Amino acid sequence: xxxxxxxxxxxxxxxxxxxxxxxxxxxxxxxxxxxxxxxxxxxxxxxxxxxxxxxxxxxxxxxxxxxxxxxxxxxxxxxxxxxxxxxxxxxxxxxxxxxxxxxxxxxxxxxx
Amino acid sequence: xxxxxxxxxxxxxxxxxxxxxxxxxxxxxxxxxxxxxxxxxxxxxxxxxxxxxxxxxxxxxxxxxxxxxxxxxxxxxxxxxxxxxxxxxxxxxxxxxxxxxxxxxxxxxxxxxxxx
Numbered sequence: 635x636x637x638x639x640x641x642x643x644x645x646x647x648x649x650x651x652x653x654x655x656x657x658x659x660x661x662x663x664x665x666x667x668x669x670x671x672x673x674x675x676x677x678x679x680x681x682x683x684x685x686x687x688x689x690x691x692x693x694x695x696x697x698x699x700x701x702x703x704x705x706x707x708x709x710x711x712x713x714x715x716x717x718x719x720x721x722x723x724x725x726x727x728x729x730x731x732x733x734x735x736x737x738x739x740x741x742x743x744x745x746x
Numbered sequence: 747x748x749x750x751x752x753x754x755x756x757x758x759x760x761x762x763x764x765x766x767x768x769x770x771x772x773x774x775x776x777x778x779x780x781x782x783x784x785x786x787x788x789x790x791x792x793x794x795x796x797x798x799x800x801x802x803x804x805x806x807x808x809x810x811x812x813x814x815x816x817x818x819x820x821x822x823x824x825x826x827x828x829x830x831x832x833x834x835x836x837x838x839x840x841x842x843x844x845x846x847x848x849x850x851x852x853x854x855x856x857x858x859x860x861x862x
Contacts, residue, residue, distance in 0.1 A: 640788075667851065676750075676837050676853030677789070722788050732777050732841050732851070733802065736788030 636661040636727050640737030647713055648745050655708045655740045657723035664726050666699055666706045667734065671720040713744045750854035752838050758860045759828055766824045767857045771840030775850065778821050780813055781837040782806065783856070789837055795821060828861045835859075 639658045665684045669677035683699035690697045696709040724734040751770040781789035794802040797818035815821040841851040
């Protein structure tokens with residue numbers, strides 16, 4: 635069974651601060667996705683990383699896939715109150731066809 | 747296309763009753779997935795359809811759960827004899843692709859089930 639450990643589980647910061655969320659596994663994933671979810675809504679895809687060592691930037695968000703494709707990180711620069719939400723990492727295994735294994739999620743609260 | 751649609755958005759039912767949820771995927775997507783999410787947790791995979799064929803089912807999907815995707819379009823998830831432990835958000839997602847290639851993964855807004 636493939637598992638993804640996401641940390642921290644909760645993050646409460648002030649507007650303007652930087653933060654990093656980590657996603658770790660002992661399993662290799664063919665790709666890894668990051669999602670943001672609002673209360674009462676489904677997850678919304680932010681990015682997919684496929685290649686080991688890949689770095690993708692989405693405005694103030696930077697996503698990195700580990701060289702061995704077992705871990706990933708999400709870094710947010712100068713957080714804003716609108717970044718508040720649940721952040722989820724999800725991995726696609728090497729033998730499954732699009733089935734996602736999710737981490738437990740990180741609840742981010744950005745205070746004004 | 748308006749994305750992945752799920753109906754109803756909320757369902758409250760008494761223990762022991764049967765419930766059915768519907769998912770309408772993005773029309774050009776051939777893959778459809780059902781996930782379940784409890785409060786404070788990430789979604790857990792339930793089942794996967796490639797067109798009309800149900801190709802994978804999780805051990806979480808007990809014999810009280812059944813899913814269909816007739817004609818490879820919309821899908822239904824039925825829970826028979828609901829239990830309080832079935833209370834969760836049921837999420838549907840769709841994507842397009844073949845083999846290990848997977849594109850446009852999109853989730854619906856979910857159906858929140860409360861069993862009382």
